[in-house]
Amino acid sequence: MSNIKQDPSIRNLLNRMPEEVQQSFTEEQLSHLKIAIGARQWGVHAVDCRGVVRLFKYRYYFVLLAGRNRRQLSATEKKASAIAQATVVTFVFFIVLLFIYLLKSALGINLFEGFSLGIWTYFKSLFL
Incomplete structure (x- = not known):
C-alpha cells in the first residue's frame, strides 16, 4: 500500500467511497485531493499570512493565522x-x-x- 493512502485525511475520504472507486485513484490524483482538502480546512481568517523562507539549501514555510474562534471551548x-x-x-x-x-x-x-x-x-x- 502506498504512503499517500495511509494519510488520515485521504483514508477518511476513501472510507466513504465504494471499494471499486477507492482503487481507481492514482497516486497523483490522491496527492491532488490531499492538497484540495488541506486548502479548505482552515476557512477564512482575519489574518492569513503564508510564505516560504529559503535558508541555505533548505526551504521553510510559515503560516500565521488569526481570527475569531468559532469552536466550542472546553x-x-x-x-x-x-x-x-x-x-x-x-x-x-x-x-x-x-x-x-x-x-x-x-x-x-x-x-x-x-x-x-x-x-x-x-x-x-x-x-x-
Missing part, C-alpha cells in the same frame, strides 16, 4: 480564557488609572496636601 479553555481576560482588563484599568494620575499631576492638582506617591517625580526624571 472547560479548561474557558477557564484559561477567563483568566486571560481578567488579566488584560486589570492591566488596562491600571494603565488608565496611571494615565489619569499623571494627567492630574501635570495639571498641578493635589488631592491631599503634602502627600505624593512619587510617581510624577519619577516620570519627570525619566524625560529630563
Whole structure:
C-alpha cells in the first residue's frame, strides 16, 4: 500500500467511497485531493499570512493565522480564557488609572496636601 493512502485525511475520504472507486485513484490524483482538502480546512481568517523562507539549501514555510474562534471551548479553555481576560482588563484599568494620575499631576492638582506617591517625580526624571 502506498504512503499517500495511509494519510488520515485521504483514508477518511476513501472510507466513504465504494471499494471499486477507492482503487481507481492514482497516486497523483490522491496527492491532488490531499492538497484540495488541506486548502479548505482552515476557512477564512482575519489574518492569513503564508510564505516560504529559503535558508541555505533548505526551504521553510510559515503560516500565521488569526481570527475569531468559532469552536466550542472546553472547560479548561474557558477557564484559561477567563483568566486571560481578567488579566488584560486589570492591566488596562491600571494603565488608565496611571494615565489619569499623571494627567492630574501635570495639571498641578493635589488631592491631599503634602502627600505624593512619587510617581510624577519619577516620570519627570525619566524625560529630563
